[in-house]
Amino acid sequence: MTAVRPEPTFLGIPPFPEAAHTALADLHLRANLRKATHTIRERRAAVVGEMPDWEKLRRAGAAIKDDVLAHLPRYLEQLEASVTAAGGTVHWARDAAEANAIVVGIAREHGTDEVVKIKSMATQEIGLNNALAAAGIRAWETDLAELIVQLGHDLPSHILVPAVHKNRAEIRDIFAAGMGDAGRPAPDGLTDRPADLAEAARQHLREKFLRAKVAVSGGNFAVAETGTVCVVESEGNGRMCLTLPDVLITVLGIEKLLPTWQDMEVFLQLLPRSSTGERMNPYTSMWTGVTEGDGPRSFHLVLLDNGRTDVLADPVGRQALRCIRCSACLNVCPVYERTGGQAYGSVYPGPIGAVLTPQLRGINQHDVDPQTASLPYASTLCGACREACPVDIDIPAILTRQRAQLADLGRGPVHRGEQAAMKAAAGAFAEPWRLGLAQHAASFSRHFIGRKGKIGKVPRLLAGPLAGWTASRDAPAAPPESFRSWFKRTDGGLTEGDPATAGSPADGGLEEL
Amino acid sequence: MRIALFITCFNDTMFPDTGKSVVRVLRRLGHEVEFPYGQTCCGQMHFNTGHRREARPIARGFAETFAPYDAVVTPSGSCAAMVREGHPVLAEGARGKGADRFRAQVAEVAPRVYEFSEFLVDVLGVTDVGAYFPHSVTYHPTCHSARVLGVGDRPVRLLRAVRGLQLAPLPRAAECCGFGGTFALKNAETSTEIGRDKAAAVLESGAQVLCAGDNSCLMHIGGLLSRQHAGVKIMHLADILAATGPHPDLPAFPSGDLAYPVPDPVHPGPLPPDAAAAAAARHEFPFEKGAAR
Numbered sequence: 096m097t098a099v100r101p102e103p104t105f106l107g108i109p110p111f112p113e114a115a116h117t118a119l120a121d122l123h124l125r126a127n128l129r130k131a132t133h134t135i136r137e138r139r140a141a142v143v144g145e146m147p148d149w150e151k152l153r154r155a156g157a158a159i160k161d162d163v164l165a166h167l168p169r170y171l172e173q174l175e176a177s178v179t180a181a182g183g184t185v186h187w188a189r190d191a192a193e194a195n196a197i198v199v200g201i202a203r204e205h206g207t208d209e210v211v212k213i214k215s216m217a218t219q220e221i222g223l224n225n226a227l228a229a230a231g232i233r234a235w236e237t238d239l240a241e242l243i244v245q246l247g248h249d250l251p252s253h254i255l256v257p258a259v260h261k262n263r264a265e266i267r268d269i270f271a272a273g274m275g276d277a278g279r280p281a282p283d284g285l286t287d288r289p290a291d292l293a294e295a296a297r298q299h300l301r302e303k304f305l306r307a308k309v310a311v312s313g314g315n316f317a318v319a320e321t322g323t324v325c326v327v328e329s330e331g332n333g334r335m336c337l338t339l340p341d342v343l344i345t346v347l348g349i350e351k352l353l354p355t356w357q358d359m360e361v362f363l364q365l366l367p368r369s370s371t372g373e374r375m376n377p378y379t380s381m382w383t384g385v386t387e388g389d390g391p392r393s394f395h396l397v398l399l400d401n402g403r404t405d406v407l408a409d410p411v412g413r414q415a416l417r418c419i420r421c422s423a424c425l426n427v428c429p430v431y432e433r434t435g436g437q438a439y440g441s442v443y444p445g446p447i448g449a450v451l452t453p454q455l456r457g458i459n460q461h462d463v464d465p466q467t468a469s470l471p472y473a474s475t476l477c478g479a480c481r482e483a484c485p486v487d488i489d490i491p492a493i494l495t496r497q498r499a500q501l502a503d504l505g506r507g508p509v510h511r512g513e514q515a516a517m518k519a520a521a522g523a524f525a526e527p528w529r530l531g532l533a534q535h536a537a538s539f540s541r542h543f544i545g546r547k548g549k550i551g552k553v554p555r556l557l558a559g560p561l562a563g564w565t566a567s568r569d570a571p572a573a574p575p576e577s578f579r580s581w582f583k584r585t586d587g588g589l590t591e592g593d594p595a596t597a598g599s600p601a602d603g604g605l606e607e608l
Numbered sequence: 609m610r611i612a613l614f615i616t617c618f619n620d621t622m623f624p625d626t627g628k629s630v631v632r633v634l635r636r637l638g639h640e641v642e643f644p645y646g647q648t649c650c651g652q653m654h655f656n657t658g659h660r661r662e663a664r665p666i667a668r669g670f671a672e673t674f675a676p677y678d679a680v681v682t683p684s685g686s687c688a689a690m691v692r693e694g695h696p697v698l699a700e701g702a703r704g705k706g707a708d709r710f711r712a713q714v715a716e717v718a719p720r721v722y723e724f725s726e727f728l729v730d731v732l733g734v735t736d737v738g739a740y741f742p743h744s745v746t747y748h749p750t751c752h753s754a755r756v757l758g759v760g761d762r763p764v765r766l767l768r769a770v771r772g773l774q775l776a777p778l779p780r781a782a783e784c785c786g787f788g789g790t791f792a793l794k795n796a797e798t799s800t801e802i803g804r805d806k807a808a809a810v811l812e813s814g815a816q817v818l819c820a821g822d823n824s825c826l827m828h829i830g831g832l833l834s835r836q837h838a839g840v841k842i843m844h845l846a847d848i849l850a851a852t853g854p855h856p857d858l859p860a861f862p863s864g865d866l867a868y869p870v871p872d873p874v875h876p877g878p879l880p881p882d883a884a885a886a887a888a889a890r891h892e893f894p895f896e897k898g899a900a901r
């Protein structure tokens with residue numbers, strides 16, 4: 096067995112526009128992403144479309160989560176009591192370091208140097224695998240996509256399918272090259288047929304399931320009333336981890352609570368349809384504490400804050416804590432579809448990442464680094480995310496709020512040029528006569544740059560930020576007369592045979608465009 | 609009913625013909641539209657970039673300027689969305705002298721602001737505005753008009769009623785064009801890549817003209833199409849609805865023969881019966897907001 100080595104982290108990923116530049120140049124990645132997002136988008140649309148009460152379900156989902164967030168301390172204590180009563184042990188972790196230390200401590204206590212893992216966002220968020228590695232404990236990912244990322248020494252790029260940026264041929268190569276180092280090697284002559292890849296993974300993972308003493312999981316839901324934790328998955332590998340090892344450790348974000356058992360009825364409809372586009376996911380595992388003669392003999396629940404109470408303090412941003420990590424917002428996002436997830440520099444990519452990561456990194460309280468500060472701008476504000484979100488998170492509203500936190504409250508690296516330009520523009524808009532002056536300037540400029548009324552490529556030095564526009568797009572030159580001048584001159588077209596009343600076809604002013 | 613036109617700073621400066629088209633269509637339907645000269649901008653660029661401090665006085669000026677009117681019509685889905693969704697947020701955050709007046713005015717004015725297709729269909733109750741445009745047209749539902757305002761099929765109903773017009777479906781229509789205001793500059797490369805896919809969809813549609821309710825998005829898609837020398841025209845919905853003849857640069861499609869008499873645009877004569885009745889019946893605004901929720 097090889098030495099335990101740390102996994103790559105998102106440290107050092109540049110601000111979004113630069114990271115996107117690299118991603119956009121990777122045509123292979125673009126093709127993989129386009130195929131994957133479009134396929135799952137259509138599947139989701141089909142199974143959501145067949146639900147007559149989908150809007151009501153969404154609203155119920157949002158309302159239940161809002162109730163949880165409004166009464167979080169009460170529900171958390173209730174959960175602690177019910178888990179403890181069912182024979183489990185509850186731990187509280189304020190941050191990543193505390194959570195990691197708890198997990199490492201439990202693993203050590205049981206004298207193991209390896210754990211099997213169920214796909215979990217919370218353990219990725221806290222960098223658990225590297226914390227375990229530092230303690231000499233190997234963490235084996237057992238989710239197929241996580242396994243691909245781990246064996247390829249790669250970073251995840253999607254919440255649900257972390258290896259969405261890889262295609263079959265690439266996966267074959269990763270298995271062939273990486274499995275031997277981690278345990279049972281891939282069979283000779285492995286093909287890229289999905290069935291063969293799945294079989295290779297099955298063989299590789301089986302020995303790990305059977306050997307492991309300790310499993311680490313996340314959780315999709317935890318019911319305060321009963322102490323039941325729920326994991327929803329497609330492959331069944333999670334269930335192997337949940338049932339075979341002696342010890343189960345679950346790391347759970349404190350927002351994952353549901354008040355009552357009955358609330359599951361809402362979320363078990365919302366999640367699979369939004370996530371994989373299935374009516375129901377193949378494996379839903381639920382457990383309550385420990386049960387004699389069945390499953391793990393000891394169960395530890397680590398309740399993780401790691402910035403969540405700070406998010407909760409923000410009246411607009413807190414709705415991000417409703418998130419059930421379905422990834423529907425990623426799949427419909429026009430930006431994510433082109434850049435992929437790694438450009439977001441966080442385990443939470445896409446629209447939810449753009450609103451959650453900055454908040455977890457403290458944008459509601461203090462200054463943030465340039466990479467974090469670039470995330471709220473990584474969106475066209477098209478609103479497709481909100482429309483798809485099963486718990487109706489108004490992602491565009493959080494994005495514009497974060498932009499205000501950066502610009503108005505000075506929590507990001509200050510863009511002096513932009514501040515000045517915005518002030519100047521606001522000055523022009525303060526008084527109509529000033530806008531008139533600015534329009535004269537805009538219109539006058541056409542004499543310098545107009546080529547048949549359009550502006551082609553402008554050198555970056557001359558155009559400043561406009562070069563970003565003209566590098567790929569023509570821009571129309573401003574017409575000689577603004578609308579307000581025309582309206583004044585012709586009394587809204589009444590006093591002279593103006594085109595507006597004379598009946599010649601109007602066009603959009605972009606004759607050559 | 610006193611109708612005010614909010615032209616938007618962008619159309620005022622860059623696309624004045626679209627404003628003229630709005631005036632022309634409304635006049636054809638028997639409505640005079642006023643142009644309050646105190647207007648400037650809705651503050652969307654500032655708001656969406658996070659400069660709320662600068663956006664607030666702009667929104668305040670908007671509310672003051674348009675308070676006297678029964679209805680405000682604007683040829684921009686995203687500016688209408690900014691007023692209806694963004695101004696209440698700005699008013700909510702206002703402090704100090706005049707904040708209460710600002711909040712009250714926004715509560716009054718914002719719901720009376722209509723995107724052009726909403727105004728025609730919901731307020732005036734018209735879908736046939738007497739236009740003739742013998743070309744094939746594809747319609748891109750801009751994100752803010754579709755998802756924030758929820759204009760739904762109103763623009764398409766208006767286009768269907770245009771004589772001579774062939775409506776070509778736009779593949780993957782609901783996808784964003786990638787413009788996104790300052791996104792187009794801050795993330796220019798991503799914006800371009802998204803836009804290229806939209807431009808490709810426009811070409812797939814086979815239409816001669818790409819139409820939308822926002823000149824900003826059109827400028828972005830049109831700029832890409834123009835750089836590719838694609839030969840597709842871009843036109844605001846209002847410019848098509850104002851048309852009473854073929855576009856001078858385009859061959860009529862398919863033949864240009866008229867099945868209907870086209871109303872004289874200078875002396876429009878009596879309104880079409882449905883429009884006249886609807887206009888008379890409507891002192892109330894029946895428009896129900898269909899936001900994407």
Ligand code: SF4
Pocket residue numbers: 369417418419420421422423424425447480483484485486487488
């Ligand atoms: S924000 Fe909404 S759509 Fe996105 S992952 Fe979370 S629950 Fe799903």
